[in-house]
Amino acid sequence: MSHAAPTDREDTTGPPPARPAPEQAEWDDWRWHMRKRVNTVEKAREWINLTEGEERAIAGVAGRYRWSITPYYASLMDPDDPLCPVRQQAVPAADELLEFPGAEVDPVGDTLYRRTNRVVHKYPDRVILLVTEACPVYCRHCTRKFHTTDLQGSYFRDDEGGAYDEDLRYISEHPEIRDVLLTGGDPLSYQDGRLEEIVAGLRAIPSVEIIRIGSRFPVLLPQRITEELCTMLSRYHPVWLNTHFNHPKEITPESAAAVDRLLRHGIPVGNQTVLLRGINDDVATMRRLMTELLRIRVRPYYLYHCDNVTGVAHFMTSVEKGWEIMEGLQGHITGFGVPQYVLTTKIGKIPVSRPSFTETPDGGLLLRNFRGQELHVDATTHPITETDAR
Ligand SMILES: *Cc1c(COP(=O)(O)O)cnc(C)c1O
Numbered sequence: 001m002s003h004a005a006p007t008d009r010e011d012t013t014g015p016p017p018a019r020p021a022p023e024q025a026e027w028d029d030w031r032w033h034m035r036k037r038v039n040t041v042e043k044a045r046e047w048i049n050l051t052e053g054e055e056r057a058i059a060g061v062a063g064r065y066r067w068s069i070t071p072y073y074a075s076l077m078d079p080d081d082p083l084c085p086v087r088q089q090a091v092p093a094a095d096e097l098l099e100f101p102g103a104e105v106d107p108v109g110d111t112l113y114r115r116t117n118r119v120v121h122k123y124p125d126r127v128i129l130l131v132t133e134a135c136p137v138y139c140r141h142c143t144r145k146f147h148t149t150d151l152q153g154s155y156f157r158d159d160e161g162g163a164y165d166e167d168l169r170y171i172s173e174h175p176e177i178r179d180v181l182l183t184g185g186d187p188l189s190y191q192d193g194r195l196e197e198i199v200a201g202l203r204a205i206p207s208v209e210i211i212r213i214g215s216r217f218p219v220l221l222p223q224r225i226t227e228e229l230c231t232m233l234s235r236y237h238p239v240w241l242n243t244h245f246n247h248p249k250e251i252t253p254e255s256a257a258a259v260d261r262l263l264r265h266g267i268p269v270g271n272q273t274v275l276l277r278g279i280n281d282d283v284a285t286m287r288r289l290m291t292e293l294l295r296i297r298v299r300p301y302y303l304y305h306c307d308n309v310t311g312v313a314h315f316m317t318s319v320e321k322g323w324e325i326m327e328g329l330q331g332h333i334t335g336f337g338v339p340q341y342v343l344t345t346k347i348g349k350i351p352v353s354r355p356s357f358t359e360t361p362d363g364g365l366l367l368r369n370f371r372g373q374e375l376h377v378d379a380t381t382h383p384i385t386e387t388d389a390r
């Protein structure tokens with residue numbers, strides 16, 4: 001499906017940014033977007049009316065944090081509103097350089113669980129494989145910012161041309177690993193051929209049952225999700241993909257078409273959202289996001305609390321905000337539109353939604369629904385313990 005390149009835009013308050021109009025064929029070609037990424041003030045001005053603060057921030061983060069925006073994702077930014085949810089995820093902010101109490105570069109402890117250059121083994125039956133540190137857009141809120149975006153500190157050897165022998169050997173020597181999640185960075189930054197070598201290498205290990213890909217390309221550059229890519233991946237089923245939509249504005253005809261291509265090739269698509277201050281930290285936005293995801297057949301999976309990551313902490317909300325959002329979803333929309341709210345920590349992902357019941361002294365439960373109505377059930381109808389059940 002093709003969608004008109006945004007050569008004309010609705011009239012806005014400022015002068016329209018000047019930019020050469022791309023041909024449709026260029027707009028539809030993901031390599032064109034990768035080549036034309038926005039990473040200078042001049043290029044950014046072709047899309048948005050930069051504020052002085054943004055210009056200062058761009059200069060300020062230079063040498064510390066990478067930045068880069070695909071023309072596709074830039075086209076979703078409001079040219080005049082610096083608080084635009086897409087713009088805030090992509091354009092550097094001065095707050096990235098502030099020091100926040102408790103902020104760490106790796107609060108989730110990937111480095112503690114690293115077993116080879118690329119394998120992080122934190123859970124019993126599954127690992128992540130850090131394929132690359134490259135991404136089409138360097139999201140300002142990236143939880144692995146020190147790995148993807150920090151110019152001073154990548155913690156693994158990003159030998160992109162390098163062999164995966166050591167990593168694949170570790171996985172094959174640990175047959176309890178039945179689930180491998182390719183992540184990074186964004187694994188789909190690789191060309192199809194290179195990606196296929198990795199996926200084929202994993203598929204050749206008999207104990208690997210499922211292969212998962214974590215990729216934000218459906219959101220940042222959906223043109224990457226080509227028929228050829230999907231056909232290649234479908235040769236290695238079961239393959240699952242999780243993506244990362246944070247705001248309903250990111251759901252476009254192009255992103256819906258990318259999801260549709262994945263699904264038609266038998267690749268289920270899930271979504272992980274990060275709860276971000278000033279971007280999606282309100283019930284109405286989240287409810288719209290989750291229901292719009294269901295319309296394009298994406299299954300909400302996790303809602304991540306924003307970790308206290310160096311360079312990211314300004315996006316952090318309270319846990320109470322997360323509860324308010326979860327309680328604004330649960331019961332209001334279908335259960336499979338409700339993600340699981342988790343804190344990612346050095347001891348793993350911890351579900352932290354508030355329970356919708358309390359135990360009562362008589363061995364029963366006091367249940368509370370999404371409308372705030374309460375119902376008491378006792379041990380005769382809903383025994384809690386095995387003793388009461390007999
Ligand atoms: C998130 C994560 C996984 C996958 O977790 P699921 O809950 O299975 O999606 C695996 N390994 C690491 C290190 C992770 O951070």
Ligand code: SF4
Nearest residue numbers: 135138139142185216
């Ligand atoms: S695409 Fe994912 S890994 Fe890459 S910068 Fe964005 S959040 Fe981080």
